[in-house]
Amino acid sequence: MFFTVALLLLFSACSQQPIITDEMIRFEGRMPANFSGSWERNYARDDDVNAVLNDAYNRLIRTLPDQRRPAIAGTEQSASKQMNSLVALARLAELITRPDVLTISQTRHEISIARKDDFDMLCAFYDGVAKAIENNNGTEICGWDGSQLVSNLVLQGGLQVTHRFTISADGQHMRVVTTVSSTTSRLPFTLRRFYSKFERPTSGFNCIETFSMKRVCSTAEIAR
Amino acid sequence: MTWLTLETRTLLASRLIILLLCIPPGFVRADAYLVEDTRKPSALNVSIVVFDPGVPEDLSLHRDLQVFPQIREIEAMFLPFVLRETLVKTNEWGAVRVIPKPDVAAELLVSGTILKSDGETLELTMQVVDASGRVWLDKAFAGTVTDSYATGGNGSDSPGYQQLYDEIAESLLQARAQFEDKALANIVEIALLRHAQQLAPSAFGDYLHSAEDGTFTIRRLPARNDPMLERIERIRGAEYVITDAVDAKFQELHAEIASIYDLWREYRRKVIEYQTEDARRVQSTQSSEPRGSYEALVNLYDNYKLDRITAQEQNSLAVAFGNEVGPTIAAMETRVAELEGWVDTQYAEWYRLLEELFEVESTLEQ
Numbered sequence: 393m394f395f396t397v398a399l400l401l402l403f404s405a406c407s408q409q410p411i412i413t414d415e416m417i418r419f420e421g422r423m424p425a426n427f428s429g430s431w432e433r434n435y436a437r438d439d440d441v442n443a444v445l446n447d448a449y450n451r452l453i454r455t456l457p458d459q460r461r462p463a464i465a466g467t468e469q470s471a472s473k474q475m476n477s478l479v480a481l482a483r484l485a486e487l488i489t490r491p492d493v494l495t496i497s498q499t500r501h502e503i504s505i506a507r508k509d510d511f512d513m514l515c516a517f518y519d520g521v522a523k524a525i526e527n528n529n530g531t532e533i534c535g536w537d538g539s540q541l542v543s544n545l546v547l548q549g550g551l552q553v554t555h556r557f558t559i560s561a562d563g564q565h566m567r568v569v570t571t572v573s574s575t576t577s578r579l580p581f582t583l584r585r586f587y588s589k590f591e592r593p594t595s596g597f598n599c600i601e602t603f604s605m606k607r608v609c610s611t612a613e614i615a616r
Numbered sequence: 617m618t619w620l621t622l623e624t625r626t627l628l629a630s631r632l633i634i635l636l637l638c639i640p641p642g643f644v645r646a647d648a649y650l651v652e653d654t655r656k657p658s659a660l661n662v663s664i665v666v667f668d669p670g671v672p673e674d675l676s677l678h679r680d681l682q683v684f685p686q687i688r689e690i691e692a693m694f695l696p697f698v699l700r701e702t703l704v705k706t707n708e709w710g711a712v713r714v715i716p717k718p719d720v721a722a723e724l725l726v727s728g729t730i731l732k733s734d735g736e737t738l739e740l741t742m743q744v745v746d747a748s749g750r751v752w753l754d755k756a757f758a759g760t761v762t763d764s765y766a767t768g769g770n771g772s773d774s775p776g777y778q779q780l781y782d783e784i785a786e787s788l789l790q791a792r793a794q795f796e797d798k799a800l801a802n803i804v805e806i807a808l809l810r811h812a813q814q815l816a817p818s819a820f821g822d823y824l825h826s827a828e829d830g831t832f833t834i835r836r837l838p839a840r841n842d843p844m845l846e847r848i849e850r851i852r853g854a855e856y857v858i859t860d861a862v863d864a865k866f867q868e869l870h871a872e873i874a875s876i877y878d879l880w881r882e883y884r885r886k887v888i889e890y891q892t893e894d895a896r897r898v899q900s901t902q903s904s905e906p907r908g909s910y911e912a913l914v915n916l917y918d919n920y921k922l923d924r925i926t927a928q929e930q931n932s933l934a935v936a937f938g939n940e941v942g943p944t945i946a947a948m949e950t951r952v953a954e955l956e957g958w959v960d961t962q963y964a965e966w967y968r969l970l971e972e973l974f975e976v977e978s979t980l981e982q
Contacts, residue, residue: 548916600936
């Protein structure tokens with residue numbers, strides 16, 4: 393496990409700035425913040441993808457060789473490639489941040505963030521140390537930056553997705569900053585999404601999932 | 617003094633008899649596996665203790681090892697029963713029972729730990745010890761799902777890992793073949809004496825010699841008509857009735873959850889097949905899309921997403937399995953606890969009465 397974490401830290405350090413540092417994967421006592429609950433998107437406050445893309449485009453132009461000078465062979469193609477890569481990251485960021493509702497459950501060891509049409513992000517901490525989730529295609533690990541929860545997903549092919557969760561002081565609002573970066577793009581792409589807490593209405597049914605009969609519901613009074 | 621002692625003796629003996637007669641009728645099963653004394657010396661009674669689920673204490677390992685603790689707990693109660701059925705079918709043993717906790721006075725005590733159970737492979741370590749403390753077997757067994765099971769011939773009548781249980785049964789027979797009839801008869805006697813020692817240590821404390829390595833040998837034997845031994849045998853008989861009632865509960869559990877467990881195991885097998893196939897697919901196929909393109913990035917993301925959703929689905933179904941069989945397990949555990957509670961209470965009472973009787977009888981003899 394420590395090997396995996398070390399690899400992740402190394403990868404982050406080599407590629408850009410370290411996203412999850414060694415200090416971030418540890419905490420003492422209780423988790424620094426509680427995100428549990430149902431959260432719905434506040435579209436009014438969200439970043440506009442096109443505006444963010446324009447900004448990123450302008451920043452990218454500044455990093456590219458001066459266009460007024462005579463083009464060096466291959467540079468023009470590279471600039472266009474960089475633009476395409478940035479647009480690809482923007483589209484992926486928009487796709488990943490599309491869910492309009494997040495359902496977060498938090499226990500002593502884990503934070504699970506359920507999203508429609510996507511996997512549940514999972515932050516596992518045992519004895520105050522983050523535990524990476526691995527499969528054949530990538531590795532996911534979380535950390536704490538103060539009271540901000542940071543989830544970092546490192547995928548094959550040099551693709552990284554980072555979510556930074558911040559909760560307001562009153563616990564009613566949440567900001568999620570998603571950054572998508574790739575070794576194919578000079579710049580990462582970052583989008584901010586805002587959420588407000590809401591109470592899910594109760595159905596009046598008491599339901600449990602079973603293995604052979606799927607969901608089984610009864611009208612018995614739900615224990616409160 | 618003598619008159620009083622006789623009265624006390626009569627009173628104690630009658631109370632003991634009443635206690636033995638007081639076994640609730642519900643505890644007795646019609647097809648109890650009690651073996652007559654006429655059994656062959658090789659037909660030892662076998663007690664299979666509920667397996668150790670083998671769940672790592674380190675919670676953080678559960679996901680990596682794909683261990684579902686609740687399901688392992690169920691398997692720990694469920695799998696011994698399949699072994700019991702296999703041993704019973706060999707017709708080579710006396711009574712074969714599943715018991716909730718180890719019985720040191722068992723003629724042959726079988727314990728197991730689940731090392732791996734993922735639907736495709738089952739790995740167990742089995743330890744078999746006789747009443748004299750001799751280890752018959754301490755070995756790991758592994759089995760994969762039999763082809764007939766995998767191709768649809770499943771059902772509770774054809775356990776998926778029958779080959780593994782047959783192997784354990786065969787190993788037990790091979791271990792037994794090392795002993796002569798006299799040695800096997802000796803085990804039966806030691807078992808009875810260990811039981812007697814537990815119940816009436818004052819009377820039977822010096823019949824056995826216990827060595828440092830944990831083995832027992834007979835120092836001397838009580839007379840066949842020893843009234844204390846007769847009482848012990850009667851109590852042992854009563855205990856067997858309860859043990860058979862507990863065993864029947866494990867049988868009921870098996871009957872009730874076998875079909876759901878088969879489904880779960882089949883599901884887990886398919887997941888493993890899928891994971892192997894998917895890993896191969898990911899390795900062998902390269903995205904034809906240009907590197908860094910939206911399609912290539914989505915492909916990378918989706919590969920990870922698919923793996924995670926599969927793992928998630930597996931976790932949800934493990935919970936669903938627990939939800940479904942939970943009430944059956946809870947009912948069984950309650951009943952077994954009742955039976956065990958009854959035995960514990962009676963045991964304490966038997967212990968007290970036997971000790972008192974021994975004291976009275978010893979005084980009379982003097």
